[in-house]
Amino acid sequence: MKSFVVTLLLVAASVTGFAQSQAELNKKAEKDYREADKELNTVYQQIVKDYAANKNFLTHLKDAQKVWIQLRDAQVKMMFPESAKFYGSVFPMCKSNYLTELTHQRIETLRTWLSPHQEGDVCSGSIGARQ
Known part of the structure; x- marks a missing residue:
């Protein structure tokens, strides 16, 4: 009997979890996108901080980010x-979900510059070139 009640409660909770209006789903998707955008800005600012001594890199990072925003919008x-x-x-x-997906892809790309530089990787370019 206990397991039946527990099962019934779980089913009821899952059904109410799915019973959302489109407006609520839209708000959640927008919130998810805002959180992803905030994370992107955090990663970007950390790169700017870590590479502050490498002015040439920062110029190109800023250019790349501007172009990425144009690409994202396109x-x-x-x-x-x-x-x-x-x-x-x-x-x-749908739009917010797609923006979130694109933003997560960009976050992963930028995180590369926060990774430790591996010695001997001659093709790593500016990764790890903090000075």
């Missing part, structure tokens, strides 16, 4: 070329 337009109205009420969620 990819969103490519993914959703029609007006928001065309996609309906799920559009804010």
Whole structure:
């Protein structure tokens, strides 16, 4: 009997967890994107701090980040070329989910510069070149 009650409670909790309005799903997706963007900014600022002595690198990092933002925005337009109205009420969620995915990809790319430099890796370029 105990296991039946526990199972019933778990099922009820899972059903209420899925019973969300589209507005709630849109808000959650937007929140997830804001968190990813915040993480990206944290990683970016850590790189700027760690490589402060390497002015040439920082110039190129800033240029690359500006271009990445343009690429990100163009990819969103490519993914959703029609007006928001065309996609309906799920559009804010879908757009935020895609922005989150692209942002996580960028975070992983930038984290490379926070990794320790491996001696003997002649193709690592600026990775680890903090001065």
